[in-house]
Amino acid sequence: MRPASRKILVFAIAGVLSAATLFAVVAVARELGAREAREKIAHALGLSDAKKVRVKSINAMGGNAVVEATVDAAFKLSNDKNGGWTVTEVRTGDRCWESVELIRAAVVKEKVLRTSAEMDSLASALVSFRRDHGSYVVANSGPKLVDSLSPDYLATVIRLDAWSNEFKYEGTGSNYRLISAGPDGKFGTPDDLVIENGKMVQGSVQ
Numbered sequence: 001m002r003p004a005s006r007k008i009l010v011f012a013i014a015g016v017l018s019a020a021t022l023f024a025v026v027a028v029a030r031e032l033g034a035r036e037a038r039e040k041i042a043h044a045l046g047l048s049d050a051k052k053v054r055v056k057s058i059n060a061m062g063g064n065a066v067v068e069a070t071v072d073a074a075f076k077l078s079n080d081k082n083g084g085w086t087v088t089e090v091r092t093g094d095r096c097w098e099s100v101e102l103i104r105a106a107v108v109k110e111k112v113l114r115t116s117a118e119m120d121s122l123a124s125a126l127v128s129f130r131r132d133h134g135s136y137v138v139a140n141s142g143p144k145l146v147d148s149l150s151p152d153y154l155a156t157v158i159r160l161d162a163w164s165n166e167f168k169y170e171g172t173g174s175n176y177r178l179i180s181a182g183p184d185g186k187f188g189t190p191d192d193l194v195i196e197n198g199k200m201v202q203g204s205v206q
Contacts, residue, residue, distance in 0.1 A: 032058055037067045045071065048093035075100075108183050111162035115180050115193055116203065118158045122146075122167070122178055123198050125153035135173030142167035145178075161193075 034055040042050035052072040059066045076089040076097060089097040122145070129149060130136050137148040143159065143166060150157050160166060161180040168179040168187055175197055182191035182203065193203030 032060065032065045032067075034058065037065070038069070041067065041069055041071075046092035046096075046098065047071070047073075048096070111183070112193065112203065115161040115163075115182075116200070118161070119167070119178055119180060119193060119195050119200075121154070122149070122158060123195050125149045126171075126176065126178075127198065128153050136171050136176045137169075138173055139169055139171050142169045142178075145169040145171065 037055050037058055038053045039050045041053045041055075042048075045053075047053065054070045054072075056068045056070065059068075074091040075087050076091075077085045078088045080086045087100050089099055090103070092098050126136050126149070137145050139145050139148060145167070146154070146157060146159055158167075161182075163181070163183065163185055165181050165185055168177075168181070170177045170179075178195045179187060180193040180203070181187045182189070182193055184191055191203070194201050
C-alpha cells in the first residue's frame with residue numbers, strides 16, 4: 001500500500017483536524033507575515049517541514065488573522081470490509097504517521113470540553129439573572145436565552161456550540177434545560193450535552 005499524496009486546502013481537512021486549530025493564527029500588536037504564518041500552521045499540524053505549507057492570503061481582523069493556505073500532505077488508505085478505501089493515517093513528519101481516527105477522537109473531545117465550558121458560562125449567567133429577577137429566563141429557544149442574558153450577564157455572546165449549532169433552551173421561572181446537540185448535531189441522541197438547573201446531567205466534561 002502506497003501513501004496517497006495530494007495538495008489540500010488547510011480549511012478542507014473537515015473531521016480530521018480541529019477547525020479551531022486551523023484558524024488560530026493570532027497576530028498581536030504587529031503584522032503577521034507569510035513566513036511566520038507558514039511556520040505556525042506547520043507546527044499546529046505537526047508537520048516537520050514548513051515548506052509544505054503555501055500561504056495564499058492573510059486577512060487581518062483586529063487581533064486575529066485568517067490564513068488561507070495549501071498543504072502538501074501524505075495519507076495512508078486501507079481497504080475496508082466492503083472493499084472500499086478508507087483514510088487511516090496522515091503523515092506529519094519523516095516516517096511519522098498519525099491515526100486519523102485518534103485525531104478525530106481528540107477533536108471531538110476538545111469540542112465537548114469547549115462546549116461544556118460555554119454551557120457552564122450560560123448556567124452561571126442564569127444564576128445571576130435569577131438572583132436579580134427572582135426567576136430563570138422564561139424562553140423556549142437558545143437565541144432568546146442569549147438575548148435575555150446579553151450584555152448584562154454574559155461577557156461574550158455565546159450563540160453556537162463547538163459544532164456551529166444553536167443551543168436549545170427550555171426555561172420556566174423555576175426550572176430550565178440547556179442542551180447542545182453534540183457531535184452528531186441531532187437533539188435527543190446519546191451524545192447530547194444537557195444541563196438542568198445548573199447541573200450537567202448528560203455528557204462528559206472529563
